[in-house]
Amino acid sequence: MNDKKIKNVFIEGAISSEFIGRSIAKHQTKTSIGAHNIFLGQVRADEVDEKTIYAIEYTAYKDMANAKFHDIREATFKKFDLTCMHIYHSLGTVKVGEICLFVFVSSPRRKQVFKALEYVVEEIKAKVPVYGKEIFEDASHQWKVNS
């Protein structure tokens, strides 16, 4: 266990484009940064058996999830030359077209951010106990499966 403070990565509901814009603006004082790379997960209106997904309801094993997000952050800083990194994940209801995952990495140079961002996103999908319940327009549901 690492003794640095474990942050809360979760945001209630969708992540707004204004929040993302403000997050970008905050980095303009960090003048050693030359490259940012941002991943956004957006809820898709997938069709299953003629029914269309309307929203995803996210739940998580919060304590373990935040600990895992923390471990991923520490491992990523060790592997790549990054200036900073931010991760936000939604809990609760996120409608189609809205954003549920926001990963933001910054580095002096571009080659590092591409590798780091993909690493972080794949680690999140593989190691963080978050669950998506896909709600259809008729209020029926199915449990999301990551591919």
Place this chain on the structure above:
Amino acid sequence: MNDKKIKNVFIEGAISSEFIGRSIAKHQTKTSIGAHNIFLGQVRADEVDEKTIYAIEYTAYKDMANAKFHDIREATFKKFDLTCMHIYHSLGTVKVGEICLFVFVSSPRRKQVFKALEYVVEEIKAKVPVYGKEIFEDASHQWKVNS
């Protein structure tokens, strides 16, 4: 030569965080998208011989640059399964901490966006006639060299 209309990729001065936020917001009606990936180039306050860069002044061979941006866009859509792609590059003065390049790719699935975004950024660096004049705080300058 492709007969689709060639867009103007250039923006006068820095690309604002609000512009990026609004660009993200516009994609929330495209509900087939599951993943966005955004690259931002930011002007670094590099130090050279004890002088610090204060701004970059960008110029371009505009007609050829827009034609090359167009070719890169067409090639990227052929190579990857993308829903949309946007490229913006600054012309004129961009100060340290400000954003000079904004590349935005979106796809139903995440694997495609990582590959596509890196491809687009590397192609821009290699093929588009844009020039950065790095201005130091004492008003002297040097010409930017990409690595």
Place this chain on the structure above:
Amino acid sequence: MNLNIKYFGLLTEVTLCSEETVPFSKATVSELLDLLFEKHPDLKNKDFQVALNNEIVSKDTLITANELALLPPFSGG
């Protein structure tokens, strides 16, 4: 002693709860699961991992914490 069991995702529809407390004497994960399978027979057919102290553990791990979680495949992002 009591052990607090947490269920997530699809599993909550099998157990019909997201949390329950079972009376518990020192045992392995595997022994605990036998107990839970008796209570919720359909759990047997589900794909899940067990987490203790925020880490995935194997079935022969001795349970030392007072909270344990049953985690189906993750679907974050």
Place this chain on the structure above:
Amino acid sequence: MNLNIKYFGLLTEVTLCSEETVPFSKATVSELLDLLFEKHPDLKNKDFQVALNNEIVSKDTLITANELALLPPFSGG
């Protein structure tokens, strides 16, 4: 006939202009460059490519357009 030559980046500091017109009869890029090197001897030591009709061309290309650009290494982004 006249040919319009465009210079970019560092090259503008060698030629002291971003654009100039030279009298021109049908010739290859290489023949044109000899003419430009006479006018701006320091160009010879600079690294650049030549673009015609928005495409990089080789030195033995016959110049058919009325605009041509000398492009030092790109530094966009």
